Amino acid sequence: MRQVRGGLSGRTAFPRHQNITLNFLLKPVVFILCLLPAARLAWAVYLAFTGGENMLGPDPAQYLALETGEWAIRLLILSLAITPFRYLLNLPVLFRFRRMIGLYAYFYVSLHLLVFLWFLLGWQWGDIGRELSERPYITIGFSAFVLMTPLAATSFNAAQRLLGRNWKRLHRLTYVCSILGALHVLWIVRSSYFDAVLYGGLVVVLLAYRLARKNSRAVQQFTLWR
Amino acid sequence: MIIKTRKDIPSSEITPESVYRERRSFLKAGAGLSAGLGAMGLVPGLASGQKGDALFARAPSDINLASKPQWLVEKVAGRKDAPESGPFHAKDTLTPFEDVTTYNNFYEFGTGKGDPSNYARDFRVEPWTVEITGECAKPGKYTLEDILGPHTFEERIYRMRCVEAWSMVVPWVGIPMGDLLKRFEPNGNAKFVAFETLVDKAQMPAQQSRFASIDWPYREGLRMDEAMHPLTIMATGLYDDVLPAQNGAPLRLVVPWKYGFKNIKSIVKIEFTRDMPNNTWNDLQPREYGFYANVNPQVSHPRWSQASERRLPTTLFAPQRIPTLMFNGYEEEVASLYAGMDLSRNY
Numbered sequence: 308m309r310q311v312r313g314g315l316s317g318r319t320a321f322p323r324h325q326n327i328t329l330n331f332l333l334k335p336v337v338f339i340l341c342l343l344p345a346a347r348l349a350w351a352v353y354l355a356f357t358g359g360e361n362m363l364g365p366d367p368a369q370y371l372a373l374e375t376g377e378w379a380i381r382l383l384i385l386s387l388a389i390t391p392f393r394y395l396l397n398l399p400v401l402f403r404f405r406r407m408i409g410l411y412a413y414f415y416v417s418l419h420l421l422v423f424l425w426f427l428l429g430w431q432w433g434d435i436g437r438e439l440s441e442r443p444y445i446t447i448g449f450s451a452f453v454l455m456t457p458l459a460a461t462s463f464n465a466a467q468r469l470l471g472r473n474w475k476r477l478h479r480l481t482y483v484c485s486i487l488g489a490l491h492v493l494w495i496v497r498s499s500y501f502d503a504v505l506y507g508g509l510v511v512v513l514l515a516y517r518l519a520r521k522n523s524r525a526v527q528q529f530t531l532w533r
Numbered sequence: 534m535i536i537k538t539r540k541d542i543p544s545s546e547i548t549p550e551s552v553y554r555e556r557r558s559f560l561k562a563g564a565g566l567s568a569g570l571g572a573m574g575l576v577p578g579l580a581s582g583q584k585g586d587a588l589f590a591r592a593p594s595d596i597n598l599a600s601k602p603q604w605l606v607e608k609v610a611g612r613k614d615a616p617e618s619g620p621f622h623a624k625d626t627l628t629p630f631e632d633v634t635t636y637n638n639f640y641e642f643g644t645g646k647g648d649p650s651n652y653a654r655d656f657r658v659e660p661w662t663v664e665i666t667g668e669c670a671k672p673g674k675y676t677l678e679d680i681l682g683p684h685t686f687e688e689r690i691y692r693m694r695c696v697e698a699w700s701m702v703v704p705w706v707g708i709p710m711g712d713l714l715k716r717f718e719p720n721g722n723a724k725f726v727a728f729e730t731l732v733d734k735a736q737m738p739a740q741q742s743r744f745a746s747i748d749w750p751y752r753e754g755l756r757m758d759e760a761m762h763p764l765t766i767m768a769t770g771l772y773d774d775v776l777p778a779q780n781g782a783p784l785r786l787v788v789p790w791k792y793g794f795k796n797i798k799s800i801v802k803i804e805f806t807r808d809m810p811n812n813t814w815n816d817l818q819p820r821e822y823g824f825y826a827n828v829n830p831q832v833s834h835p836r837w838s839q840a841s842e843r844r845l846p847t848t849l850f851a852p853q854r855i856p857t858l859m860f861n862g863y864e865e866e867v868a869s870l871y872a873g874m875d876l877s878r879n880y
Contacts, residue, residue: 355849364646365632365846366699426849434838442836495836498817499644501744 329403337404341411344378345418368426375422376448379415380488380506386412387485387513394520406462409481413459416452444494451487454480482517485510597634597650597778599657604678605783609770612686612706620764620866623690625844628701630772632846637779638695639798640747641730641737649779652738656778663784667727667805670718677783681769683716684708689766691789693796694828694861699843705787706770711761719757719805727754727810728786729802747813753786753797754810754824758870764789764863767800790863792826823880827871828861832880 348371351362363370386409393401428434438445458478461467467474489510493503519526615622639649661677686706694700714726730751734740740749759765768787769776776782781798788795794814804810814822821835830840844853860867871879 352849361846361848363849365628365636366646366843367847367849368843368852369699371849426852429852429854437838441833444836497644498640498747499739499742499744500746501742504744 329400333400334403334407337407341382341408344374345415348374348418368422371422372419372427375415375419376491377502379412379419380492382408382412382415383481383485383488384506384509384513387481387510391513391516410459410462413455416455420449420452444491447487447494448491451484451491454484454487458484482514485514597653597656598775598782599655600659601775602659602677605681605769605775608681608686609706609775610773612688612770615688615690615704620863621687621689621691623692623702623862625692625702627690627704628845633701633703633771634777634779636701636845638697638793639779639781640745641740641749641751641799642779643739644745648739650777653778656736656782658778658783661783661801663800664802665717665804666802668720668723668807669805670720671716680713680767680784681708684712686770687766689764689768689787689789691764691787692861693787693789693793694842694857696792696794696822696826696834696839698837698839698841698857699845699847700857700861701845704772705766705768707766707768707787709763710765710767710786711763713767714760714803714805717803717805722807723757723805725754725756725806725808725810726760727752727802727804727806728797728800729804730797731799731801746817748816750802751797751813752810752816753795753812754806755786755788755795756809756870757805759788762867762870764866790828790860790867792828794822795826825871825876825879827867827876827880828857829859829876829880830857831859832877 351367352371354360354362355367361367386405389401389405389408393399424430424435428438439449440446458480461470461474461477470477489503489507492506493500496503516526635650636646637649638646639653642649642652658677663675663677663680664673665675666672686708688704688706690702690704692700692702719726730749731737732740732750739745755765766787768781768785769783771777771780776785778799781796781800784800785798786796786800795812809824812822812824814826815824828839833839839857841854842857844855847853858864
């Protein structure tokens with residue numbers, strides 16, 4: 308049986324032996340890969356806390372903010388790339404990683420916000436309010452975090468069943484979040500547009516694919532020709 | 534003049550000025566005996582702490598230059614120390630050499646803070662020519678030795694405040710800009726002085742980037758009275774050695790009461806002009822970067838507050854977040870230059 312549209316892939320779609328490989332081999336590997344950047348940073352923060360070797364440079368808060376933000380946008384884009392790749396490569400198994408990668412994107416966005424509030428602003432609520440309201444790129448970034456929160460909160464199976472068709476509608480907010488994320492990157496450009504072009508371009512392509520697939524029979528045929 | 538001294542920085546993080554001074558007197562003695570010693574013994578290892586570079590792209594704490602002119606090394610070693618008190622000698626804790634030379638904004642080499650120290654390793658300052666042009670009696674092309682030779686080098690310990698809300702304290706070695714400019718005999722029409730950085734796509738890889746919106750060369754400018762102010766220097770060294778490439782070798786402007794981007798690096802052209810010259814960041818984002826770019830905690834940059842700054846090196850759990858001072862703490866010396874000007878408009 309072949310899945311036609313980007314619906315949920317129920318467990319029954321996969322034979323038992325495939326589930327075993329997935330759950331005991333592939334999923335842990337992806338899980339650990341996504342965790343590695345955070346683990347490196349956590350280790351560096353631990354060393355900073357205990358007065359050990361300085362792995363973060365002379366401006367550690369800025370460095371942490373950049374790293375966590377960069378991984379957040381990368382994983383968010385990766386989660387958006389799952390569906391196109393599933394169809395283009397005819398690999399339904401990819402769907403089994405979408406939730407994990409989406410949750411990791413939220414994890415890194417949360418770390419990014421935490422670093423900003425704690426290490427850059429030192430929990431100075433007056434400053435935080437000012438930054439949020441006066442600096443559009445911060446407002447945008449924070450909005451993306453807020454919009455991602457209900458998605459993370461409804462990512463488990465029971466919520467999917469409970470929400471039914473609305474689950475999918477709700478999770479289309481990911482598209483909005485990715486646009487906000489790309490704008491956030493664009494807005495902090497000083498002179499080099501490399502990151503903005505790269506991430507913004509990927510978001511445009513991934514969203515354009517969805518639009519094309521929805522509206523064009525030709526695209527559907529092409530991606531289903533196998 | 535308000536001088537803030539911070540005592541809460543862990544001692545392991547800093548180079549005590551006394552150590553730097555001891556080393557310096559040792560070097561001076563050495564330079565007196567043999568010129569070569571000054572070139573060798575210098576700074577590596579001087580900065581304690583701040584090691585480790587697993588995550589952060591950092592060059593070895595060495596001078597990034599293909600070669601160092603011997604006469605320049607000797608002149609830097611024989612410089613006059615900063616006076617014990619007064620604005621030429623900020624009493625703040627020095628930022629270690631390693632941080633000053635591995636945490637840089639020098640977009641000709643890339644936009645990452647570690648890019649300049651990584652990509653400027655073989656930068657050549659020999660030969661180096663500076664074109665002097667515009668409203669003056671002695672225009673022409675001058676060699677580095679022509680420019681620096683007649684002057685006595687002086688040490689200046691200045692705060693440096695980046696527009697990105699971080700700051701350092703750097704012991705520069707250089708010459709008063711006024712003394713240099715006077716030699717070219719600017720005439721009565723010279724109201725401003727404009728500077729340009731080298732364009733050399735082979736040596737400065739980011740000048741080739743398709744994604745960079747800067748129209749090279751990097752340009753900066755000062756009003757004549759700003760350029761002639763005693764605080765303004767043409768730097769050619771820092772700590773005990775010649776400037777590393779990533780810090781703007783061999784000639785770099787230092788105007789301590791302005792944001793760091795005014796301190797144009799690797800200067801190859803100086804022009805005396807009638808009209809206010811363009812400056813690179815103002816060309817790119819006029820709403821965000823002005824011509825004056827005086828450090829001013831009351832005027833926010835649209836994308837970040839300027840009320841406070843992170844004094845580097847800072848740490849996560851004992852952050853050096855300090856209030857930014859008007860004119861970077863040089864208000865007493867320079868406020869009169871801007872009397873009657875609306876600084877929220879002329880930012």
